[in-house]
Amino acid sequence: MCLSDRERGVKPLNARKIIVGVTGSIAAYKSAELVRKLKQQGCEVTVVMTPAATEFITPLTLETLSGRPVATEFFPAARRPEVLHISLAQWADLLVVAPATANVIGKVAAGIADELLATVIMATEAPVLFAPAMNAAMYSNPILTANISRLRQYGYQFVEPEAGELACGGIGTGRLAPIETILEAIEGLLSCSPQGTEKLIQRGSSELSGKKVLVTAGRTEEDLDPVRFLTNRSSGKMGYALASEAEKRGAEVILVSGPSSLPSLPGVRLISVRSAEQMSREVKQWFPRCDVLLMAAAVSDFRPRNKTTSKIKKQEGLLLELEKTPDILLEIKSLKGDKGVGGFALETEDGLTNARRKLKSKGLDFIVLNAPTALGADANQVTVLGADGKTERLSQMSKLEVARGILDRVVGLLRTKCSDS
Ligand code: C5P
Numbered sequence: 001m002c003l004s005d006r007e008r009g010v011k012p013l014n015a016r017k018i019i020v021g022v023t024g025s026i027a028a029y030k031s032a033e034l035v036r037k038l039k040q041q042g043c044e045v046t047v048v049m050t051p052a053a054t055e056f057i058t059p060l061t062l063e064t065l066s067g068r069p070v071a072t073e074f075f076p077a078a079r080r081p082e083v084l085h086i087s088l089a090q091w092a093d094l095l096v097v098a099p100a101t102a103n104v105i106g107k108v109a110a111g112i113a114d115e116l117l118a119t120v121i122m123a124t125e126a127p128v129l130f131a132p133a134m135n136a137a138m139y140s141n142p143i144l145t146a147n148i149s150r151l152r153q154y155g156y157q158f159v160e161p162e163a164g165e166l167a168c169g170g171i172g173t174g175r176l177a178p179i180e181t182i183l184e185a186i187e188g189l190l191s192c193s194p195q196g197t198e199k200l201i202q203r204g205s206s207e208l209s210g211k212k213v214l215v216t217a218g219r220t221e222e223d224l225d226p227v228r229f230l231t232n233r234s235s236g237k238m239g240y241a242l243a244s245e246a247e248k249r250g251a252e253v254i255l256v257s258g259p260s261s262l263p264s265l266p267g268v269r270l271i272s273v274r275s276a277e278q279m280s281r282e283v284k285q286w287f288p289r290c291d292v293l294l295m296a297a298a299v300s301d302f303r304p305r306n307k308t309t310s311k312i313k314k315q316e317g318l319l320l321e322l323e324k325t326p327d328i329l330l331e332i333k334s335l336k337g338d339k340g341v342g343g344f345a346l347e348t349e350d351g352l353t354n355a356r357r358k359l360k361s362k363g364l365d366f367i368v369l370n371a372p373t374a375l376g377a378d379a380n381q382v383t384v385l386g387a388d389g390k391t392e393r394l395s396q397m398s399k400l401e402v403a404r405g406i407l408d409r410v411v412g413l414l415r416t417k418c419s420d421s
Contacts, residue, residue, distance in 0.1 A: 018046075021120070022047060099132065132176075223303075225310065225312045231259075295341070380398075
């Protein structure tokens with residue numbers, strides 16, 4: 001645990017030396033804003049561009065904004081006495097690659113250093129933060145997933161892309177994270193590394209190492225018209241606590257989250273969604289590749305049957321017609337096999353009876369019955385009902401402690417499944 005610079009009253013970015021690596025994604029133009037914001041906060045910024053990045057944005061733009069020469073070539077025509085990639089690698093307090101293509105991530109994961117940026121990344125001892133941006137299909141390619149996970153194991157950090165409209169057309173996960181989010185991640189890394197040159201601590205293997213855990217969190221939003229939607233008060237705290245705890249125990253964690261104001265978790269792959277339909281699509285895509293699903297999201301059970309494209313006018317009364325959303329746990333039930341699946345229930349009456357019914361009908365290994373006061377709160381009082389018929393009532397505790405209890409159960413479950421097979 002380290003005191004943040006904010007807690008010490010220090011501006012975390014002031015006078016820090018930052019390399020902004022820019023690669024060949026259409027989002028390269030957004031790096032100009034990142035450089036500008038870093039400069040405004042008092043950083044010294046050197047931009048390193050891959051040859052492909054220079055096709056999207058000119059070095060002149062980034063040179064003007066950073067106030068320093070932009071490095072693009074491994075062997076610049078005007079030779080300098082120092083070895084460029086080593087001097088850059090040693091100069092930096094932090095290196096951020098924004099946008100990061102599948103190519104640069106793949107190269108570093110494979111130890112390939114065939115151009116300046118990849119070489120600087122390999123040579124630096126400073127924290128390295130990747131902000132991927134690419135087409136949704138590329139982002140969900142399992143090769144990229146494996147590369148990200150490999151890099152994470154070595155202590156490289158990631159700011160997840162967002163879901164939304166993509167430059168290549170269509171909608172999906174692959175948009176560069178907002179610049180503010182990238183700045184927060186940079187601040188976070190630097191404030192835990194006062195000299196900026198501390199090596200990131202590598203994680204040893206632990207109970208869930210080698211396991212993939214899929215967690216859903218938060219609420220969903222079901223659109224009624226362009227400005228209104230149906231939702232609930234879920235904050236995402238329980239799901240984020242589960243994701244964080246699973247990651248601490250060595251799992252590779254994919255967090256599919258509905259709208260939430262919680263900060264993204266270092267080391268956890270975040271997939272942001274809004275509606276039950278989008279959450280269902282992502283869970284169905286990731287579930288087959290995972291060992292465990294913890295379905296903590298408060299998925300809306302209903303959505304408006306029709307969504308209007310223009311705002312519904314004020315009127316005397318309005319009768320809303322609702323339809324059922326896809327029941328995600330039911331949809332993936334037939335794919336379960338020997339995967340571990342845990343669900344959540346929140347009931348205002350007959351909690352145990354209803355939870356037991358859901359446990360059975362959804363084919364779960366266990367279900368966590370929440371107290372109705374849990375929504376949005378930091379603490380929770382839960383009862384865990386197992387498929388083996390056992391019921392365990394935990395006392396009121398923080399959601400992180402509840403998450404630890406649930407992950408203990410998951411570890412036990414995986415051991416049993418392993419010894420049975
Ligand atoms: O049946 P009920 O919706 O109350 O069950 C709650 C459990 O089912 C939670 O784990 C929740 O994430 C999941 N769920 C789902 N798909 C829905 C609604 C809830 O998977 N449409």
